[in-house]
Amino acid sequence: MSIATKYSPKEVENKWYSYWLEHKFFQSQPSEKPSYTIVIPPPNVTGVLHMGHMLNNTIQDVLIRKARLKGYNACWVPGTDHASIATEAKVVAKLKSEGVEKSSISRDEFLNHAWDWTNTYGGKILNQLQKLGASCDWDRVKFTMDDDLYESVIHTFIDLYNKGKIYRGYRMVNWDPEAKTTLSDEEIIHQEKQGKLYYINYHVEGTDETLCIATTRPETLFGDTAICIHPEDERYQHLKNKRAIVPVVNRSIPIIQDEYVDLEFGTGCLKVTPAHDENDKMLGDKHQLEVIDIFNDDATLNHYGLDYQGKDRFEVRKLFAKELEQKGHLIKVENHINKVGTSERTGAVIEPKLSDQWFLKMQDLAKPALDAVLTNKEVKLFPKKFENTYKNWLENVRDWNISRQLWWGHRIPAYYIGEGKNDFVVAKNADEALELAIQKTGNPTLSHADIHQEEDVLDTWFSSWLWPMSVFDGIRNPENEEFNYYYPTKDLVTGPDILFFWVARMIMAGYEYTDQKPFENVYLTGIVRDKQRRKMSKSLGNSPDALKLIEEFGADGVRVGLLLSNSAGNDLLFDEALCQQGKAFANKLWNAFRLIQGWEVSTEIEQPEHSKLALDWYAAKFQATLSEIEDHFSKYRISDALMQTYKLVWDDFCSWLLEIVKPAYQQAIDAKTLKSTLTLLEDNLKLLHPFMPFVTEEIWHNIKKRTTNEALIVATWPEQANFDVQFLKDFEITKDVISGVRNIRKEKNIAFKESLQLKLINNENFDAKFNTVVEKLCNLQPLQEVNEQVEGAFSFRVLANEYFIPIEGAVDVEAEKEKLFAELTYLQGFLKSVEKKLGNEKFVANAPEKVVAIEKQKQEDALAKIETVKTSLEALN
RNA sequence: GGGCGCAUAGCUCAGUUGGUUUAGAGCGUCUGGUUUACACCCAGAAGGUCGGGGGUUCGAAUCCCUCUGCGCCCA
Incomplete structure (x- = not known):
């Protein structure tokens, strides 16, 4: 079977996304397993996918896919918010283009147009997220204007009003004369x-x-x-x-x-x-x-x-x-x-304008939200530095103006009875309002014609602050099974620009209504900027078309590109070259698989020593890296986790392991080595899957035929095992020896094809078992241990070991000497710095024993090396 | 005006409670390579004294002060 030398993402991505959907791998229902829940920061219903969304949702997908592999019941709830101002503006503009003024139609007519608009153009962004590979549970899509979420918002308003937390006030508000509505302080940009x-x-x-x-x-x-x-x-x-x-x-x-x-x-x-x-x-x-x-x-x-x-x-x-x-x-x-x-x-x-507005008192709500982050640490912010900003805001919080002079949104459930400032009642619907109005006025003759509902709607954030609860119907129906199972959610991934008006308010709402945190960890992403650090914006035209990027580099490539340079909280300077790097990585992985897949197996061949060693080494290296990756994930250092994985696969697996086990041209591989190599490749795929779901699933199924239940997306994350640290160290030394030989080949222009001799003075008593690896990778005849300097040879040192490559007549003695002198100078300088420390009585007296011991070890090592360099120099004289 | 944060290789960033060989990574740069997995590749190299100054300490990129520059939030 011949497979393409280049990995082509396009069909592969469509194929596997449909496969995952078809087999309902993204779907979640309450079960015995522990839950791992993320609610999407609902994008604006008018939105189209931009770089910020791509970054944000890639991170969420990485977290949710990893959780799925780790055996959690992973549930990622998608949805959109109704974005009062933005949507209303779009609808007004559309009507205007059709010659209709908003002022000439009724509220109901306008809302019909708004719903038409939303149904036609809204939510496009959710389809775009699928291209990115987002493994959301699409059966759970929510919209802040859905009936159940609408009711939750109204319920909350009434409840807070009855608790005395919502009041009407004649206040100075921020008036947007274009949108003809008030704005909250957070929606204002000072220029x-x-x-x-x-x-x-x-x-x-x-x-x-x-x-x-x-x-x-x-x-x-x-x-x-x-x-x-x-x-x-x-x-x-x-x-x-x-x-x-x-x-x-x-x-x-x-x-x-x-x-x-x-x-x-x-x-x-x-x-x-x-x-x-x-x-x-x-x-x-x-x-x-x-x-x-x-x-x-x-x-x-x-x-x-x-x-x-x-x-x-x-x-x-x-x-x-x-x-x-x-x-x-x-x-x-x-x-x-x-x-x-x-x-x-x-x-x-x-x-600035004075007008009657609805306000929510924030003082009492802020308290538990402040404690949760700063005192009890029930909610953790990543990176931590945002705690200060959070504190600053909550300690100086001002009442929240929750009314907006718009039609598109949740209409405030207040009903006016008369002209007076307090002549109103708050109720779920007109009937209940009428009842209350009769009670309040003592006038039993009041009818529906005498009461009139408030024209204003609520701030969009007044619905999204309930999001982690309302998507599981936790406001209307707090005892329902789903809410109890999925809430509190696990992670929230969002931008620091909405730390206050969304994140903090969700925490407030969470404690107000459930006495619990709404989520455990908040990962604050950076802002995606261009190479010149400018914000991506439509007006600058510096934002690349997200879907075109996926088209060009593959979803895996774009995901890797975005994640590679992004550490939490730091702005990301986007450069297409990063996606290119991601794409190249997918291709590298693909080719590693092609190599292995192309080998012919023979059961006749014994497993060579170097292959066994290399496989054992990689297994250990994998474990060491796995523990680092887990550590990075636990601290939400996603880019570090990816970089570790990247290097593990590219450097350790491809450049070292595969090069060692690779059979000579047109030779077969032994069955044992092939089997182990494939197992290790599979483990790699598991680690890579959260970052690059498509290419990994593709290779996974190419390795062998698998049933639906054996798909990679629901495989089991590799288990952490102990590993031999000394073995890893020994192998590093072996790598140094190999580099030494490669260096000499390069310096002296010796072709790889030319087999060489390598002799060593084994001052360090290295285990000779690693020799086979060196011989294989450097095209050497069997290594020979010697006791004395080899004349007419190029030499190099690894620790105190000396290595010689005898070449007839070609050795430039002066050049060798120069090289040795340079080494000597460095070593002596180094030794001096170490001895300076050891010569300092206070250091020896005050520093911990361990530190002193290390310095002594450094001294000994340096002395030993200096000795070998000197011996070599003498030999040349 | 108040508050917070940042400044480490050409670029983007790590560097976890000050101590593991005179600071690490990725990208970029440079040198070599038609080794049939991959040039979206392989091998190798150069490159920082950690923004400036002062201090604490046996020891500082890491702690303190100060100056300079930048960013963010609030008013």
């Missing part, structure tokens, strides 16, 4: 922007005097209700208790004093606009100032803006500055860099 600082004169009422304020936002002047000065500011003492006149508007406003004013900034005079700045709001509350809101919902000015009514805030800024200038109020304009909040979703500049 430095080049702006201007305008110096504007106000008349002091009843005098000829003026005072000058500095502002970055002259257009908010329409909403000014005070001027503020510092009580200790020498410059303005005479203004105390006077009033100022707002230019153009001609409104009289008080001049107040507050230590809040920064004496150094601008003129030391601050205009106060309580409706449009958080700090001004605070001043306004303190000094009982009037509040004048000058903006419409789309950030155009309302009637307070006088002539500018209906015009956009930025346009007004320019026009109004001009008017102020013409009228002599504008003194000067300076360039000024200030930080501006922009919407993560729409990019619009955020407008």
Whole structure:
């Protein structure tokens, strides 16, 4: 049978993915086995697969596949979230392109369009994940707007409201005038922007005097209700208790004093606009100032803006500055860099705005979430460094504004009865609301027509914070079998950018509703950037097409490429070369298999000594590496685990083991060696499978015919056994001897075909059994031990052993001497450093015995080696 | 302005409670190679004194201080 010299992933990947699906290997049901559960961070339903998803989901798949091999009942729950703002924006845009304005249709009509959109375009990303090899239980796909999850959200809202944790408040919120909704603090990106600082004169009422304020936002002047000065500011003492006149508007406003004013900034005079700045709001509350809101919902000015009514805030800024200038109020304009909040979703500049919103009190919820991570360590963050950030946020947590002025999402279950601020009830549905309303008002004649449900929906995170529970129906039905079996989940893999607004809140919800952690370990991945450290973004066009990458390098190649350079928490600088490396690795593995598979077996041949040794060595090496790999996994160092596996397979298995056991050209291999080699290859495949599921399953089935139950995906992870450390060390020395010979061949340009002699002075008393390995790999005649320097030979040393390759007449004595001198210099330098330590009385007295012993051993070794080098030098003289 | 973190080979990173031969890996670079598994390969080499300075210690990449540069979070 001839197989291609190059591994081609495409058909193989489709074949095995269908096979796994068909045989339901990804499916999980509660069983006797211990559970290992991961819930996917639900991607946005509007999303398409990007590099961040690829990394994130590759890591989850590695963890879940490894758990499956280790005999856990592995369950990976996939799903998407409804992404209120993003989805609503897409639907609005689509309707607009069809000539329909959102404002012209009813809420129900709009929701129908949104569902159509979701059903048509949504969830595409889940299909894309399959290409990556994701072994999710696809029978469990969830969506945050599914009926059961919707109910869970509503249930939670009502419960928290009844517990007194949800309240309505008139607060300063972050208003996105483009999406026309509020945003949470976390959804805002602060950017430095080049702006201007305008110096504007106000008349002091009843005098000829003026005072000058500095502002970055002259257009908010329409909403000014005070001027503020510092009580200790020498410059303005005479203004105390006077009033100022707002230019153009001609409104009289008080001049107040507050230590809040920064004496150094601008003129030391601050205009106060309580409706449009958080700090001004605070001043306004303190000094009982009037509040004048000058903006419409789309950030155009309302009637307070006088002539500018209906015009956009930025346009007004320019026009109004001009008017102020013409009228002599504008003194000067300076360039000024200030930080501006922009919407993560729409990019619009955020407008601080006062409005009625729903808030969730965070103080009590934060406490157990803080303890879980920092005190009880029930939830562990990887890498640990994020604990500080987590702590910082939770200790300074602010109430969560959970309402959004949108239609797409979970509609807040509050029903208004009248105009008053507290004239509402919270209930599961209109009927229950009516009942409550009658109770509350004592008016039995109320009907459905008298109550009206809140128009706003809940923040998307208010549904995803329940995700680990709600996907198993743990909110509505906490005693159900699945929830008890799968929850708490095991690992959560996500980005540090949502540590607060998702991870922390899930922990809060977990303790609030189950008194338990929602997951045990949180692995925080880095952000995928390009080679120049720029974030991948659509606008930069620096994000490669994920599916094309898979097409080009194979899913295994891309997975390996992404993982290789990614350590937890560090950003990943993506480079296609990494995928190329992954692809090459798959090909290497494929060819190793081809080699073994192509050997002809003979039962007549005895197992050669070198093969037996090499197989024993690899078995030991495998065990040593396995323990390192397990250690890496236990610390969530996935890339280190992969690199260990990579080197084990490429270097140890292919470059050493296979080269040693490989029969000579057109010779057969003995049956024993072949059998052992195949077993070892199978063990390799098990270790590799979580990283490279496709190529490993393919080779697994090519090795021999297997039944469904014998598929690699459900094989058994190799068991950890003891291994002989000394044996491994001896083999390393053997490798050094081989390198020594190879070096001489290379330096002296001696072809491999030319068989050589190797003689040694065995000062170290090495076991001669390793000689056969050296002979095989270096094409040598049987090694000979000698007692004296061999003349007319190239030489090298390994530890205190001396090796000689006799070559007639070809030895350049001077060159040899030079080489020996270099070695001698190094050794003497080394010896000096060791002896310096040993000569230090304090070192000998204070250092642990073990450390001193090591230094003494180093000294002895160095002395012995120096001796051999010197002897060689003398021999050349 | 407050807080946190980082700085080790050309690049990306390891280096676990300070001590196992004058610091490791992968990639890249360089040198050689038509050994029929693989050039998506094989063999080999060069390359850092651990950002600068100071301190603690018998001993510091590792602990402390300070300076410089960078990143992140919060205001």
